[in-house]
Amino acid sequence: MCKICEVVIVYLLCLVDQLNINLQGFLKCSHLILTVTAMRRLYVGGLSHTVTEKDLKDRFGKFGAVEDVELRTRKDPEGVPYKTFGYVNINISDADLKKCLTVLNKSKWKGGTLQIEIAKESFLETHRIWL
Numbered sequence: 001m002c003k004i005c006e007v008v009i010v011y012l013l014c015l016v017d018q019l020n021i022n023l024q025g026f027l028k029c030s031h032l033i034l035t036v037t038a039m040r041r042l043y044v045g046g047l048s049h050t051v052t053e054k055d056l057k058d059r060f061g062k063f064g065a066v067e068d069v070e071l072r073t074r075k076d077p078e079g080v081p082y083k084t085f086g087y088v089n090i091n092i093s094d095a096d097l098k099k100c101l102t103v104l105n106k107s108k109w110k111g112g113t114l115q116i117e118i119a120k121e122s123f124l125e126t127h128r129i130w131l
């Protein structure tokens with residue numbers, strides 16, 4: 001979903017939440033939602049096959065609380081690794097996620113170039129607590 005749509009929805013959710021609309025309440029509510037820290041699942045491609053789960057955990061742990069990582073290696077029929085990628089489940093605020101992407105996406109690491117994607121999740125799922 002686009003960023004603007006998200007902001008509009010957050011605004012509407014806040015209005016619903018604050019049926020006795022008062023500006024202070026709205027600002028508090030929107031602040032809470034927009035700076036929410038949530039579990040995110042990040043796909044990390046372009047890993048060198050020498051990278052370990054601990055490396056990945058340490059690398060992303062600078063930006064948030066890494067819950068766990070899954071490392072996958074694809075090998076050709078001779079058993080030679082040709083593709084290594086992983087998933088990082090991390091509890092991270094939107095601001096730190098942005099920072100993390102700025103620093104790590106497309107960065108070179110151990111001979112690979114990281115490609116990070118945010119694995120899809122439902123917006124309503126994340127913000128269910130406010131519905």
Ligand SMILES: *[C@@H]1O[C@H](CO)[C@@H](O)[C@H](O)[C@H]1NC(C)=O
Nearest residue numbers: 037038039065067090091092
């Ligand atoms: C994520 O971090 C926030 C803020 O530190 C905390 O309140 C929340 O319980 C954490 N969520 C999970 C699923 O660990």
Ligand SMILES: *[C@@H]1O[C@H](CO)[C@@H](O)[C@H](O)[C@H]1NC(C)=O
Nearest residue numbers: 101105106114115116117118
């Ligand atoms: C990471 O960089 C790639 C290549 O520029 C881009 O397509 C992708 O959207 C970026 N990932 C995120 C989560 O922004």
